[in-house]
Structure formats: structure tokens, C-alpha cells
Amino acid sequence: MSKVIGLKCRECGAEYEAGIQNTCYECFGPLEVHYDWDEIQDTASKEKIARGPPSIWRYADLLPIDGTNYVDLGSGYNKLHHAKNLGKELGLKELYILDDSVNPTNSFKDRVTSVAVSKALELGATAIGCASTGNLASAVGAHAAKAGIPAYVFIPSSIETGKITQMLTYDPNVIAVDGTYDDANRLASEVADQNPDWAFVNINVRPYYTEGSRTLAFETAEQLGWNAPDHIVAPLGSGALLCALTRGYKELEKIGFIDGSSCIRISGSQPSGCSPISTAVQNDTEVIPIRELDTIAHSLAIGNPADGYYAKQAIQTSGGYAASVTNEEILEAIRLLASTEGIFTEPAGGTTVAGLKSLVESGHIDPDERTVVYVTGNGLKAQDTIAGAVERPESIKPSYSEFTKKLNNITKTNN
Ligand SMILES: *Cc1c(COP(=O)(O)O)cnc(C)c1O
Numbered sequence: 001m002s003k004v005i006g007l008k009c010r011e012c013g014a015e016y017e018a019g020i021q022n023t024c025y026e027c028f029g030p031l032e033v034h035y036d037w038d039e040i041q042d043t044a045s046k047e048k049i050a051r052g053p054p055s056i057w058r059y060a061d062l063l064p065i066d067g068t069n070y071v072d073l074g075s076g077y078n079k080l081h082h083a084k085n086l087g088k089e090l091g092l093k094e095l096y097i098l099d100d101s102v103n104p105t106n107s108f109k110d111r112v113t114s115v116a117v118s119k120a121l122e123l124g125a126t127a128i129g130c131a132s133t134g135n136l137a138s139a140v141g142a143h144a145a146k147a148g149i150p151a152y153v154f155i156p157s158s159i160e161t162g163k164i165t166q167m168l169t170y171d172p173n174v175i176a177v178d179g180t181y182d183d184a185n186r187l188a189s190e191v192a193d194q195n196p197d198w199a200f201v202n203i204n205v206r207p208y209y210t211e212g213s214r215t216l217a218f219e220t221a222e223q224l225g226w227n228a229p230d231h232i233v234a235p236l237g238s239g240a241l242l243c244a245l246t247r248g249y250k251e252l253e254k255i256g257f258i259d260g261s262s263c264i265r266i267s268g269s270q271p272s273g274c275s276p277i278s279t280a281v282q283n284d285t286e287v288i289p290i291r292e293l294d295t296i297a298h299s300l301a302i303g304n305p306a307d308g309y310y311a312k313q314a315i316q317t318s319g320g321y322a323a324s325v326t327n328e329e330i331l332e333a334i335r336l337l338a339s340t341e342g343i344f345t346e347p348a349g350g351t352t353v354a355g356l357k358s359l360v361e362s363g364h365i366d367p368d369e370r371t372v373v374y375v376t377g378n379g380l381k382a383q384d385t386i387a388g389a390v391e392r393p394e395s396i397k398p399s400y401s402e403f404t405k406k407l408n409n410i411t412k413t414n415n
Pocket residue numbers: 107108109135136235236237238239240241242299300348349376377378
């Protein structure tokens with residue numbers, strides 16, 4: 001028996017067979033995976049998970065793949081750090097960081113891609129594609145290479161050199177578009193329409209893709225001894241990750257693995273140069289798409305967020321809030337996270353940590369709440385950007401006396 005009944009419209013409830021499709025033919029609403037929860041309840045158990053592989057596939061009973069033919073580079077089951085130093089710095093009693101920068105291609109996009117590519121092969125796709133702000137393109141390139149299937153990735157030409165170098169090395173077909181992510185996404189959607197056998201992970205197989213992010217909720221709860229956090233903070237690009245986290249915790253309660261999922265407060269963070277979702281939460285308005293984007297957090301530079309409406313709803317229903325943070329705050333947060341917890345993140349992670357700081361300062365996060373922050377990408381990917389925020393040391397001659405002089409200077413500046 002399959003645990004996937006099919007696809008279901010989030011708006012009108014119309015049902016479809018599981019296929020390469022993301023939009024309802026009746027109302028144009030987005031589709032989501034329709035699971036057989038009785039079947040899942042019968043097969044899934046905490047013991048089985050504990051015996052599973054140290055990757056997202058330990059939660060296979062909760063993922064929309066039949067069989068075990070996974071395209072697996074080993075994504076997920078990353079460490080939930082008890083961030084005592086950063087917690088102390090911000091005045092939080094119990095702060096945790098789930099470090100997702102250590103996935104195979106160094107961002108959380110490996111989770112969604114591993115699930116989407118596995119499902120695409122199951123559905124008979126002949127090529128894999130995506131529209132990407134940078135990280136997804138590398139994840140798709142790597143997983144398509146592993147699966148031995150052609151890949152077409154569409155990116156805005158303006159993203160970080162480090163990300164372009166990385167994706168090119170996996171050798172997918174890279175289509176760099178003069179324009180924003182939203183322009184690249186529109187083109188990729190048109191290509192997907194013309195080539196229905198090509199699975200675009202975040203477009204026509206998006207219902208399966210988003211399921212991969214729920215594993216971040218599963219592994220947080222597991223590492224907390226199957227307990228729910230009080231408050232979570234996630235970055236917001238399209239809003240898909242935040243929505244998937246929300247669902248992931250609810251589903252764990254549905255199958256009896258945790259309690260109190262409805263008490264989790266869910267907050268998000270966006271860069272102020274591209275904050276359609278945060279602005280909508282702050283002003284309690286509709287999510288209004290924006291065309292002019294200006295931020296160093298390229299992974300979050302989505303002006304027309306596909307899941308913006310649902311992300312705003314999830315935040316407000318939970319009693320959470322959304323921050324928007326400046327480039328300076330993002331760079332400062334990158335340094336703060338690295339110098340307190342030893343975790344090097346890209347500007348998306350800086351946005352989340354800066355958002356955490358701002359939400360604590362504005363009283364939206366209570367110091368007593370057990371808070372979990374999702375750090376989603378690696379600093380090595382955006383070194384050009386981060387280099388501007390640190391000072392290169394002046395060199396010295398390799399002699400002990402030169403070192404002593406230098407040490408005096410260091411002690412002087414530190415005092
Ligand atoms: C894509 C991405 C996000 C945003 O995810 P959404 O699901 O689009 O909201 C956050 N952080 C990093 C590092 C990303 O690559």
C-alpha cells in the first residue's frame with residue numbers, strides 16, 4: 001500500500017493522482033501531498049527512526065516516496081547545537097541552533113532536492129530542473145549528477161561568484177538570466193509547461209519538494225527527546241521552508257510523537273531590501289510582491305514569494321512575528337554567530353540570527369522560551385560578501401620580536 005493517496009488542492013480540496021503537477025485545474029490553487037495517515041501511523045515509530053540512517057531518510061515513513069530508491073547524498077540529521085554562548089549574549093535561557101549549513105552542497109536545499117529528485121525518477125521524469133537564487137542550483141546539479149539525469153538550472157546572473165562556481169562544477173546546464181529570481185522563475189515555469197516530462201523541483205514537482213523541509217522539524221523534535229520547542233525562527237524566501245516546518249511539527253503531534261505543536265510560536269526573518277512577507281506581517285496587510293530588490297542576502301531575494309500568503313498566516317496564527325533586518329545587521333550577525341558558536345553562515349543565516357536578535361529586543365521572543373533557530377546556508381558560499389565585514393591582518397616578518405610588537409597592538413585594541 002502507498003502512503004501517498006495523491007495530490008490535493010490547498011484551496012478547494014480537489015484531488016489528483018500523484019504526478020508531475022503543482023496547480024489545481026479547478027481553481028489554480030497550489031497542490032499538496034495527500035497522505036494516508038492511518039497507513040503512516042501503522043508503519044512509523046520512534047524506534048524505527050532511531051535505527052534508521054543518519055540522514056533525512058530516517059524519516060522515510062513520513063516522506064512521499066514509495067520504495068527505497070532514494071537519490072541520497074546523505075543530507076540531513078544535522079546537529080542541534082545548544083547555543084549557550086549566543087543565548088547568554090542575547091539574554092535567552094535556552095537557545096538551540098540547527099546547523100543546516102553542513103549538508104552535502106552546504107545548504108538546506110539538499111533536503112528538498114533529495115526528496116524531489118527521488119520522486120521525479122519514480123514518476124518517470126527525463127530531466128531535472130529548477131529556478132534558483134543559487135543554493136538550489138547546486139543541490140539540483142549534485143543530485144542530478146548522482147542520479148545520472150540531465151539538469152537545467154535557471155538563475156539570476158547577479159548572484160555570488162562562489163555559488164556559480166560551485167553549481168558549474170557539478171555540470172548541469174546553467175541558464176543565467178538577465179533579471180531577478182522572479183524573472184528566472186517565470187522563464188523556468190514556461191519551459192516546464194513546454195516539457196511536461198521535465199521535473200522542475202520547485203515548480204511542477206513543488207508539492208513533493210516542500211515535503212523535504214519537514215525533516216528539519218522532525219530532527220529538531222527528535223534531538224529534543226521528542227519534545228516541541230516553544231518558539232522557532234526561520235528565514236523567509238518563498239516562505240516554503242517556514243510553512244513546511246509548521247506542518248512538520250503538527251504532523252508529529254498527529255501521529256503521537258510530540259505534544260503541544262499548536263503552542264509553538266513561529267517567527268520569520270527577511271532582509272529589509274526584500275521583505276514582502278515580513279512587511280505584510282508587520283502591517284497586517286496582504287503580501288504585496290515587489291520588483292526592486294536590494295540585499296546582500298541573495299538566497300532570500302524573492303520579490304514574489306510563492307508561499308507568502310501561507311507563511312504570513314502560519315506566523316500570525318501561531319502568535320509569532322516577522323523581522324526585517326538591514327545589510328549591516330546581517331553582516332554583524334554572521335560575525336556574532338561565528339564568534340560565539342563557531343558556525344560560519346552565509347547572509348541568509350545572518351538574516352535569521354539578526355532577526356532572532358531583533359525579535360528578542362522587541363519583546364516578541366520571551367527570554368524563557370525554548371527557542372530554535374534554523375541556520376540554512378554556509379558562509380563559504382558567500383565569501384566575497386562577507387570579506388567586506390572583516391579586516392585582513394597586516395603581515396609581519398616571521399620573527400619573535402615582530403610578533404611581540406603585534407601582540408602589544410592586539411592587547412591595546414582589545415582594551
Ligand atoms: C532557499 C533558501 C532559503 C529560503 O527558503 P524558502 O523555502 O524559499 O523560504 C533560506 N536559506 C537558504 C540558505 C536558502 O538557500
